[in-house]
Ligand SMILES: [Zn+2]
């Protein structure tokens with residue numbers, strides 16, 4: 001029995017990662033994409049475990065605490081078939097709730113998925129959401145930290161765009177309590193592999209709630225005359 005006979009010991013090594021291996025190992029907790037490529041599916045190990053490859057899109061699909069990667073993105077492109085919850089736009093994600101860990105102070109991160117998307121998790125308690133037709137909208141303030149991270153974390157939209165995963169069908173305007181970006185994405189657009197690239201959602205469309213009663217009865221296209229446009233400044237969106 002050689003100490004080099006590591007193959008059979010891999011299960012044990014999972015538990016003693018810190019000292020056992022020279023190779024870099026990447027800790028994960030909770031369900032996450034197996035490799036980051038949609039075709040490779042999901043890893044369903046809920047407890048903290050390691051992988052020998054760095055997570056693909058680690059900056060956008062994951063948040064880390066104590067070196068542990070936690071996947072917070074939409075699992076749909078990776079073939080997720082479990083219960084899912086519909087969200088619109090940017091919102092807080094509480095890592096300890098996601099991992100069912102008891103802590104004194106919530107570990108709050110932010111999801112930067114534009115427009116309608118799915119998560120496997122429900123909105124966290126102690127954060128304000130409003131629901132409109134089964135879609136969750138964050139109704140709280142966005143802190144400085146959220147704004148500061150926006151350029152980096154917002155690249156998740158460029159990562160997901162070519163995957164063309166189904167989104168919740170949202171055909172109405174967000175409730176006024178939602179103060180995040182309202183962004184035209186490929187809602188109800190059937191994006192297939194090999195089809196022409198859909199136009200990139202470059203614009204933030206801010207629907208003015210105060211004097212426009214007509215908005216929201218169309219299908220999400222931003223051609224209304226009361227909408228104010230400005231360009232997003234996300235890097236890496238080209
Ligand atoms: Zn895993």
Ligand SMILES: [Zn+2]
Nearest residue numbers: 087111113119
């Ligand atoms: Zn989200």
